[in-house]
Amino acid sequence: MNNKSQMKVWIAALAALVIAAVLVIDHYADTPGRGGPPAGGPNGAGFTQDAGGSPPSGSAAQQGEGRGPGGDGFGAGRGPGGGRPPMGEGGLGELFTTLGTIALYTGAAGFSWFWFKKKLKSPSMLIRRAAKLCYGLHKLLGWATLLIIAVHGGYFLVTKIHDDKILTGVGSFVMLLAIAGYGFFITRIRVKAMRLVHRTLSILWVPVLLVHAGGSVLIAVAASAAVGALVWFVDRAAAPSAVSAEAQRE
Numbered sequence: 001m002n003n004k005s006q007m008k009v010w011i012a013a014l015a016a017l018v019i020a021a022v023l024v025i026d027h028y029a030d031t032p033g034r035g036g037p038p039a040g041g042p043n044g045a046g047f048t049q050d051a052g053g054s055p056p057s058g059s060a061a062q063q064g065e066g067r068g069p070g071g072d073g074f075g076a077g078r079g080p081g082g083g084r085p086p087m088g089e090g091g092l093g094e095l096f097t098t099l100g101t102i103a104l105y106t107g108a109a110g111f112s113w114f115w116f117k118k119k120l121k122s123p124s125m126l127i128r129r130a131a132k133l134c135y136g137l138h139k140l141l142g143w144a145t146l147l148i149i150a151v152h153g154g155y156f157l158v159t160k161i162h163d164d165k166i167l168t169g170v171g172s173f174v175m176l177l178a179i180a181g182y183g184f185f186i187t188r189i190r191v192k193a194m195r196l197v198h199r200t201l202s203i204l205w206v207p208v209l210l211v212h213a214g215g216s217v218l219i220a221v222a223a224s225a226a227v228g229a230l231v232w233f234v235d236r237a238a239a240p241s242a243v244s245a246e247a248q249r250e
Contacts, residue, residue, distance in 0.1 A: 110141035
């Protein structure tokens with residue numbers, strides 16, 4: 001393949017990166033307290049006040065639809081039969097939030113193949129076996145991550161379309177689609193840059209996820225990095241033993 005063909009491989013990846021970047025920027029621009037405009041009137045409370053400093057009668061704040069007790073700013077705090085439970089406060093919301101967290105760890109586990117890909121001939125039998133296992137699970141974990149995030153995101157698109165995390169969630173999913181797409185076509189399009197793009201997108205996906213999911217992402221990244229460090233240490237520790245055994249055979 002010539003350089004022109006190698007460059008064309010990056011087009012879809014760059015498009016996904018641009019879409020994700022625009023959505024993240026829009027998220028910060030629209031979120032009160034993060035450089036965006038206030039949520040409502042001059043006082044930023046989402047409603048105007050009358051001369052006595054109280055919200056007008058019939059407003060969302062007086063009806064429990066704003067950020068009062070049990071409210072989340074999107075009508076989730078309404079009375080009986082008046083709305084859905086807020087994200088992460090029990091019920092289906094908590095279940096689908098947990099699915100998103102699970103997807104972080106399946107994604108991190110899938111990425112861990114990166115630490116093993118050049119260790120199939122490691123002097124450590126343990127590392128060789130782990131490398132074969134990771135190779136077999138890499139695609140499965142990737143598709144599982146895509147499916148879980150699709151379910152997680154689909155639920156909140158329906159129930160929380162105005163939530164401030166929707167934009168970053170969509171951006172994260174766009175990037176994951178691109179990662180999965182390149183992974184799917186790696187063995188079908190024989191272009192050397194395919195693997196590089198697949199790996200680069202996987203790394204650049206992390207900051208977008210960090211904006212969307214926060215500290216859980218750091219834990220998942222730290223766990224994957226710890227696996228990489230452990231692989232390096234065990235592989236290095238086994239190398240002198242392998243050299244010694246080879247010398248004895250000679």
